[in-house]
Amino acid sequence: MVRFKNRWILVEFIPVVQGTAQLGKSPTGNGLKLDGKIIWNALRQSVLASFGDTGWGAVGLSLTVKYFSPTTNICIIRVARDQHKIAWGALTLITSIDGARFIPNVVHVSGTIKHAQLAAITHNREVIARYRALAKTPVGYSDVYESFLDTSTREIEALQD
Template identity: 40%
Template sequence: MVRFKNRYLCFEIDYETHNRPTGTARVSLTIPELASIVREHVRENFGDYGLGSILGAFTVKYFSSFTNVGIIRVARDHYHMIWSALTFINYIKGTRCMVRVIHLSGTIKKSQLAAIKHDRSMIHRLTALAAKDPGSGISISKVQVEKMLRDSENSIKSLEP
């Protein structure tokens, strides 16, 4: 029996906050839309060969539109194509952005832990922003923060390999 070897890329989308009073940009993005964007960038940069290479194991396993953190699974031999394509994404739905790979792993468990850690830091950063600047338009109570942390962790842990 042959075992398929995959890599999991945990990434973050950082939207440009220029001219936004709250300091955070919100773009509604679904998993199928994100997968389509990544596939299109692979096609642009690596052609049909690159697209055909990644399609066997390529899957967007998780994406949170609140913290803009996601996990992508791809075959081990072709993870560098996905990483490159993510790096070349400059606009999503007309909003300027930058995509950073936070963690690369051979198991989904380690990627889940990296995503949970990053989600926690993002949620704490948002609450600090809300506490520091009451006029920012972000009002988050301690109960809401705890609920967001729990929901984030539960949704990431519920991923199947």
């Protein structure tokens, strides 16, 4: 018996902000809150527009959004190993999601969920460090990001294949 082999894609959706952004405010002008379903629909539309029905037929059954963090805008996507390049290509061709402009940045691609989890946890810590640097907080300062890091680490580690 042969098992179903996957690729796990870790993506960061970087919002494109017109003008100056303020920390703590919505990065998009229309206040769009991303979630897994919205990302899946945008990825579906990108596959259909770029690769047609044949591309969607190849990718559609195995494509799932397993995790999304609205704080750091990172997402873990599972896709079949043979079709991961179609999904990766469609991800990089996404320019806007429901009218809000985003730049998808593929951070990591792995063959196991464990390596995707480790990369996501590491990336979360880097993004939170950037937020703290923007806010100019001291290193030992305890803030809401500590609880976010704890909960997001538990959520990511709880993901199952």
